[in-house]
Amino acid sequence: MTAELLVLRHEVAVLRRQVGGPGLSWPDRAVLSALARLLPRWVHEHRLVTPATLLPWHRRLVTGSFDAVFAAEGAAVVKIPSRTPRANCYAERFVGSVRRECTDHVLIYNERHTRTVLAAYERHFNSHRPHQSLDQRPPDHDTGVVPMDAAVRRRRILGGVLNEYHRAA
Helix, strand or coil: CHHHHHHHHHHHHHHHHCCCCCCCCHHHHHHHHHHHCCCCHHHHCCCCCCHHHHHHHHHHHHHHHHHHHHHHCCCCCCCCCCCCCCCCHHHHHHHHHHHHHCHHHCCCCCHHHHHHHHHHHHHHHHHCCCEHHHCCECCCCCCCCCCCCCCEEEEEEHHHCEEEEEECC
16 A cells, blocks of 8 residues: 555656656656556556556666667677668577577666676576577587486576576486
8 A cells, every 4th residue: 555655646746747748757767667566466557657668668778788788898889771681690699589588588677787697698598508500509518428317407597587407417
């Protein structure tokens, strides 16, 4: 009940500042996103900020984080021409894999968290994830032979977003 009152009060404060439709600032979005998690699910449908509103905010934040990481390393983000799939197909494929398999399932909080998540995915991508061009082996494939009758163990990565399966030696 307290969370619902806080959300309502903040929404009213935001609406009072608006002349036209509500234009939320990043602090407004952060407060409403954090408080919305405390509300009962049935209340979400009748709020100014719904789960359908929160998802695009998260996507924009992740996109900005990607650009910030590259800019911090001194790399320029270059936009490729539209409808030219061969212009940068390797980067497109990798970024698509990162998004589909990792960042679409994780709520990114800040640049440090982005770096941690991407580093974990990079380790998974290079040491465990199968690649078609390498006969379904990862780039850092260990050629050591493990007996086929050994038990299979699962290792959860990023809280279970990614799973790696290994035979116990």
